[in-house]
Amino acid sequence: xxxxxxxxxxxLYRDDFRVTGxxxxxxxxxxxxxxxxxxxxxxxxxxxxxxxxxxKKLEEAGKISKGSSxxxxxxxxxxxxxxxxxxxxxDNTDINRMFPGYGxxxxxxxxxxxxxxxxxxxxxxxxxxxxxxxxxxxPQVRMMKTGNENIDLARKFGLPYIVLHNPRPxxxxxxxxxxxxxxxxxxxxxxxxxxxxxxxxxxxxxDSVLNFMAKEGILDYESSGFVASKIVESENxxxxxxxxxxxxxxxxxxxxxxxxxxxxxxxxxPYTSDVLQTVKSDYDGIIVFAYDSPLAYMNTAxxxxxxxxxx
Amino acid sequence: xxxxxxxxxxxxxxxxxxxxxxxxxxxxxxKAKKRICIVTGIHGxxxxxxxxxxxxxxxxxxxxxxxxGIVDIYPAMNPFGIDSITRGIPAFDLDMNRIFPGNxxxxxxxxxxxxxxxxxxxxxxxxxxxxxxxxxxETPQVRINEVSVSxxxxxxxxxxxxxxxxxxxxxxxxxxxxxxLNSKGTKTLVVEMGxxxxxxxxxxxxxxxxxxSIMSELxxxxxxxxxxxxxxxxxxxxxxxxxxxxxxxAGVYMKERKQGSFVHKGDTxxxxxxxxxxxxxEIVRAPEDGLLFxxxxxxxxxxxxxxxxxxxQKVLSxxxx
Numbered sequence: 001x002x003x004x005x006x007x008x009x010x011x012l013y014r015d016d017f018r019v020t021g022x023x024x025x026x027x028x029x030x031x032x033x034x035x036x037x038x039x040x041x042x043x044x045x046x047x048x049x050x051x052x053x054x055x056k057k058l059e060e061a062g063k064i065s066k067g068s069s070x071x072x073x074x075x076x077x078x079x080x081x082x083x084x085x086x087x088x089x090x091d092n093t094d095i096n097r098m099f100p101g102y103g104x105x106x107x108x109x110x111x112x113x114x115x116x117x118x119x120x121x122x123x124x125x126x127x128x129x130x131x132x133x134x135x136x137x138x139p140q141v142r143m144m145k146t147g148n149e150n151i152d153l154a155r156k157f158g159l160p161y162i163v164l165h166n167p168r169p170x171x172x173x174x175x176x177x178x179x180x181x182x183x184x185x186x187x188x189x190x191x192x193x194x195x196x197x198x199x200x201x202x203x204x205x206x207d208s209v210l211n212f213m214a215k216e217g218i219l220d221y222e223s224s225g226f227v228a229s230k231i232v233e234s235e236n237x238x239x240x241x242x243x244x245x246x247x248x249x250x251x252x253x254x255x256x257x258x259x260x261x262x263x264x265x266x267x268x269x270p271y272t273s274d275v276l277q278t279v280k281s282d283y284d285g286i287i288v289f290a291y292d293s294p295l296a297y298m299n300t301a302x303x304x305x306x307x308x309x310x311x
Numbered sequence: 312x313x314x315x316x317x318x319x320x321x322x323x324x325x326x327x328x329x330x331x332x333x334x335x336x337x338x339x340x341x342k343a344k345k346r347i348c349i350v351t352g353i354h355g356x357x358x359x360x361x362x363x364x365x366x367x368x369x370x371x372x373x374x375x376x377x378x379x380g381i382v383d384i385y386p387a388m389n390p391f392g393i394d395s396i397t398r399g400i401p402a403f404d405l406d407m408n409r410i411f412p413g414n415x416x417x418x419x420x421x422x423x424x425x426x427x428x429x430x431x432x433x434x435x436x437x438x439x440x441x442x443x444x445x446x447x448x449e450t451p452q453v454r455i456n457e458v459s460v461s462x463x464x465x466x467x468x469x470x471x472x473x474x475x476x477x478x479x480x481x482x483x484x485x486x487x488x489x490x491x492l493n494s495k496g497t498k499t500l501v502v503e504m505g506x507x508x509x510x511x512x513x514x515x516x517x518x519x520x521x522x523x524s525i526m527s528e529l530x531x532x533x534x535x536x537x538x539x540x541x542x543x544x545x546x547x548x549x550x551x552x553x554x555x556x557x558x559x560x561a562g563v564y565m566k567e568r569k570q571g572s573f574v575h576k577g578d579t580x581x582x583x584x585x586x587x588x589x590x591x592x593e594i595v596r597a598p599e600d601g602l603l604f605x606x607x608x609x610x611x612x613x614x615x616x617x618x619x620x621x622x623x624q625k626v627l628s629x630x631x632x
Contacts, residue, residue, distance in 0.1 A: 009614040012561040107615035169485040
């Protein structure tokens with residue numbers, strides 16, 4: 001294992017800002033995995049740390065294929081993690097809205113540029129991603145429909161779902177999008193959580209990346225937890241929204257199979273506990289996202305369901 | 312004149328409160344009328360537009376017989392942000408100016424964005440007033456996306472601003488209020504002036520004169536208007552008209568020149584100092600002759616932080632300045 005400094009600069013009253021990479025094997029730049037780019041992406045960094053631990057052992061056992069090199073960057077933004085702030089410490093900009101970056105630009109553009117210069121030549125790119133709303137996902141591989149997406153490759157992660165979605169304007173400045181534009185096969189992996197570490201789901205994320213590397217001949221590794229993925233277009237997700245605001249009491253969780261009419265949550269008055277809304281599933285299907293916060297606003301996406309017929 | 316204050320949108324919040332966006336309508340009586348909308352407060356830390364909203368309404372009320380149309384004033388599109396000194400939408404950590412045109416079936420913020428678009432879509436002109444951010448002071452200017460130049464430039468030159476900056480198209484900016492409205496055919500000008508968290512009365516007066524000038528152009532105002540200034544027009548479609556001054560290192564920036572100064576190549580614009588060591592870390596010099604139209608206000612800088620922008624001399628020459 002080689003530890004390298006991917007990008008750094010001096011702080012005023014803080015220690016240097018440093019992005020650290022962990023490299024395994026030698027030769028062709030085969031795969032790069034990036035964890036947290038935001039200050040609250042603990043689960044994403046945790047998955048990377050578990051990968052580093054596993055790969056260290058696999059490398060010592062001679063299991064990394066000759067001519068393949070693997071790069072893990074657990075955290076692209078330690079400054080924000082250490083002060084528990086989601087975005088950049090001083091100006092609140094988002095590094096994952098700055099790719100491909102600009103070396104002569106503003107601070108987060110420079111960080112994105114510094115990272116991207118090192119990782120843009122990898123054949124495969126995996127980003128451990130998070131959603132902007134608090135909640136839990138069924139583990140999935142997400143791919144943007146840029147015209148370059150390769151679904152057969154995505155199957156090699158062995159995660160339950162492959163979700164395809166159309167890029168929105170802001171997606172064009174994300175790491176995943178720019179990787180694809182620079183001819184890296186890019187995937188976003190969503191495990192169940194962001195700000196809380198879920199070890200079981202993290203383990204599934206680690207297995208999925210190792211499965212992919214094994215199937216692509218980067219690693220000699222016996223696959224575990226591999227399942228045949230279902231392909232879903234995100235536009236086929238059905239969103240169950242709140243039509244009132246108050247305390248949220250969720251009964252169902254991500255991964256649950258639900259039937260039409262089943263009660264999956266209640267929203268209650270925060271002063272009197274009176275039920276304001278009994279939230280029911282509109283379809284038979286699987287819950288792939290469940291919102292997780294004690295408070296629900298009006299129109300909050302409480303659940304996203306894949307209807308049975310679209311699986 | 313008919314005057315009203317009403318809700319654009321009102322929805323319940325989880326705990327003992329309702330969320331609303333208010334508008335102030337000043338409307339001449341009778342006949343078909345043109346309508347101008349004055350919008351501000353999409354970024355909660357930008358307050359320059361607050362004074363403009365007050366001043367426009369105040370001046371209309373003093374000479375209401377001259378009103379010949381509808382003036383709708385929206386001082387707080389992001390009321391949570393203004394209340395909590397937050398640029399984005401608190402609780403969601405979203406930049407409100409990156410969620411347009413919104414979605415009426417989406418979450419609360421997407422719904423709000425879609426209602427705002429619906430509210431503003433049939434206006435003849437919309438002015439979206441911004442105030443840079445807390446880091447930078449901007450010379451009063453209108454910013455126009457190159458795709459909307461033909462429809463917006465004739466109005467922008469009436470706005471009494473010092474500069475019209477025509478910038479290249481960018482996919483990211485497609486989710487702004489101005490882009491969404493312009494793409495629907497609603498003429499929308501973006502004003503940037505002053506600095507975040509402060510109000511510069513002089514700039515507010517300047518823009519107010521510009522708004523009356525635009526209202527006069529549209530026939531909404533029949534009273535006398537001041538003679539407006541001729542702005543410098545930067546046709547910066549390819550991004551070569553402006554020099555950007557980014558910090559070479561972290562430190563404390565001490566500005567030496569004000570926004571609106573003409574500078575020569577090599578002039579000192581400011582310096583980055585280290586309070587810890589008592590040293591000058593960088594003397595920031597103008598890389599070219601030009602107009603310093605953006606200056607840094609917030610002193611703490613990281614490597615890369617923007618300290619200023621200079622509009623190059625070639626643009627000034629093209630404008631006979």
